[in-house]
Amino acid sequence: MISKSQIKHISSLKLLKFRKATGEFVVEGEKMVHELIMSNYKVNALYALPAWLEAHQELIRKNQLNAEKISPKELERISSFKTPNQVLATAQIPAGFDQEINFNDLILVLDDIRDPGNLGTIIRTTDWFGIRTIVCSQNTADLYNPKVLQSSMGSFMRVNVIYQDLKAFIQKARTEKVTVYGTFLNGMNIYDEKLTEKGLIIIGNESQGISPEIEKMIDKRVNIPSYSQNLTNQAESLNASVATAIICAEFRRSFNP
Numbered sequence: 190m191i192s193k194s195q196i197k198h199i200s201s202l203k204l205l206k207f208r209k210a211t212g213e214f215v216v217e218g219e220k221m222v223h224e225l226i227m228s229n230y231k232v233n234a235l236y237a238l239p240a241w242l243e244a245h246q247e248l249i250r251k252n253q254l255n256a257e258k259i260s261p262k263e264l265e266r267i268s269s270f271k272t273p274n275q276v277l278a279t280a281q282i283p284a285g286f287d288q289e290i291n292f293n294d295l296i297l298v299l300d301d302i303r304d305p306g307n308l309g310t311i312i313r314t315t316d317w318f319g320i321r322t323i324v325c326s327q328n329t330a331d332l333y334n335p336k337v338l339q340s341s342m343g344s345f346m347r348v349n350v351i352y353q354d355l356k357a358f359i360q361k362a363r364t365e366k367v368t369v370y371g372t373f374l375n376g377m378n379i380y381d382e383k384l385t386e387k388g389l390i391i392i393g394n395e396s397q398g399i400s401p402e403i404e405k406m407i408d409k410r411v412n413i414p415s416y417s418q419n420l421t422n423q424a425e426s427l428n429a430s431v432a433t434a435i436i437c438a439e440f441r442r443s444f445n446p
Contacts, residue, residue: 190259190260190263191236191257191259191263191267195267196263196266196267198211199215199236199267199277199279200266200267202214202215202279203215203269203335205331205334208282208331208333212281212282212284213233213279213280213281213282214279214280214282214333214338215269215277215278215279215280215335215338216277216278216280216338217268217269217270217273217274217276217277217278217335217339218270218274218275218276218339219241219274219275219276220342220343221338221339221342221343222235222276222277222278223248224343224346225278225280225343225346226248226252226254226278228346229346230280230281230283230346231280231281232252232254232278232279232280232281233255233278233279233280233281234254234255234256234257234278234279235249235254235255235256235257235276235277235278236256236257236259236263236264236267236276236277236278237256237257237258237259237275237276237277238258238259238260238261238264238275238276239258240275241275241276242256242258261273264277269335269336269339282333290322290324290351291321291322292362292365292367292387293387294320294321294322294387295320295386295387295388295389295390295437295440296320296322296323296324296362296367296388296389296390297311297315297320297322297323297324297389297390297392297433297437298323298324298325298355298358298359298389298390298391298392299311299323299324299325299326299329299391299392300326300329300355300391300392300393300394300399300400300403301326301328301329301393301394301397301400302325302329302330302392302394302395302429303328303329303330303394303395304330304395304429305330305331305334305335305336305337305340306336306337306340306430307330307340307395307428307429307430308325308329308330308332308334308337308340308341309336309337309338309339309340309341309342309345310340310341310430311323311392311429311430311433312337312340312341312344312345312348312350313340313341313342313344314430314433314434314437315344315348315433315437316341316344316347316348317344318437318438318440318441319441320348320437321348321349322348322349322351323348323349323350323351324351324352324353324355324358324389325350325351325352325353326352326353326354326355327352327353327354329352332345332350332352355403356402356403356406359389359403359406360406362389363406367387367388367389368385368387368388368389368408368409369388369389369391369406369407369408369409370384370388370389370390370391370407370408370409370410370411371391371393371399371403371404371407371409371410371411372390372391372392372393372398372399372410372411372412372413372432372436373398373399373410373411373412374398374412374426375410375412376409376410376411376412377409377410377411377412378411378412378414379411379412379413379414379435379436379439380414380439382409382411384439384440384443386443386444390433390436390437390440391403391407392429392432392433392436393429394429395428395429411436413427413432413435413436
């Protein structure tokens with residue numbers, strides 16, 4: 190039986206200030222918890238229904254996991270899901286991310302992406318397209334927000350997500366002779382551009398776009414053209430995560446026809 194203090198602690202990890210204070214985060218669901226156990230993250234505790242524990246005794250033993258049996262009602266109390274899914278884990282936030290960046294590949298740069306669902310979907314998208322590094326502004330949504338983790342579908346374990354001062358990072362990238370691309374409504378048609386195999390791809394804030402300070406540092410402004418038949422009454426722009434997927438696909442297609 191899970192204690193009241195454990196319930197309070199796990200529930201508190203939904204909030205950024207408690208994740209920062211404790212250095213822990215929560216992962217839910219059978220698939221993601223299994224991936225977490227097999228990853229480099231340190232799993233602090235498992236809370237699972239009896240059937241899940243029974244089916245995964247060897248996994249628990251082999252990885253020396255601290256596993257606690259809980260009831261469906263207890264799982265409901267600690268879960269962020271509307272319909273809880275068998276198992277929940279708490280894990281340790283790494284003391285420091287891998288700050289080594291390979292400038293010989295594509296790097297995604299997020300300029301104040303605030304929506305957790307967008308960030309999680311973007312992480313999943315970069316994982317699909319083999320982009321190993323995302324550099325985020327300090328005001329981008331927190332990687333360990335439960336909605337980010339769930340939207341990433343486990344991809345957060347395979348993509349290096351780093352939070353840095355973007356201006357300083359882009360200045361450093363310039364010393365590596367890296368082309369800096371930015372997405373704009375008034376940019377050049379991306380399908381007509383000769384893209385480079387390496388570079389920074391900057392995605393701006395959902396409502397404000399790329400900030401003026403960062404805009405000054407961009408080498409090439411690109412745009413995803415609209416094919417709407419109604420030019421006077423069409424969608425104003427694409428969702429940030431959708432735009433990211435299209436742009437990543439075009440960069441990869443250009444060098445992997």
